[in-house]
Amino acid sequence: MASRSFTVSAWAKVDPGAGTSVVLSQDGTTISGMTLWYGQDGTWRFGLPTADSSTWAVDQAVAPATAGVWTRLTGVYDAVSGAVALYVDGQRRPRPRTRPAGTRTTRSSSAGTGR
Incomplete structure (x- = not known):
């Protein structure tokens, strides 16, 4: 589980008709510890x-x-509240979600791919 709060941010453009596309991720053992995607x-x-x-x-x-x-x-995780929030062009969209304790990741981060 993520023990500290963090923020990730990237510029992305998706082509019309694109399928699922990863913008950023952090490797976990089995599943990405964090993913920002389309x-x-x-x-x-x-x-x-x-x-x-x-x-x-x-x-x-x-x-x-x-x-x-x-x-x-911009993806934001608040470790104190467990809130997961997404900002699009600086505006929070929609309200943040609260997540229970999950997976701890200490692996590398990636752009354009995920587990």
Whole structure:
């Protein structure tokens, strides 16, 4: 589980019709410890897993995406409250989600790929 609060940020542009696309991630043993991505449903997403397992149990903050437009994405995790928040072009979208204790990661971070 993430024991400290952190923030990640990146500029991203998704092409119209794109499928799921990872912007940033941090490796975990089984699943990424943190991921910032575009979902095939036309949304930006920032999430942390509830456990390092092969089961996809990820608490996420979700926001609508606009294809073909450069967008500043910022994911925030508050370790004290457990809140997971996503900011799109500086605006929080929507309200933050609270996540229970999850997976601790000490591995490298990646751009454009995830576990």
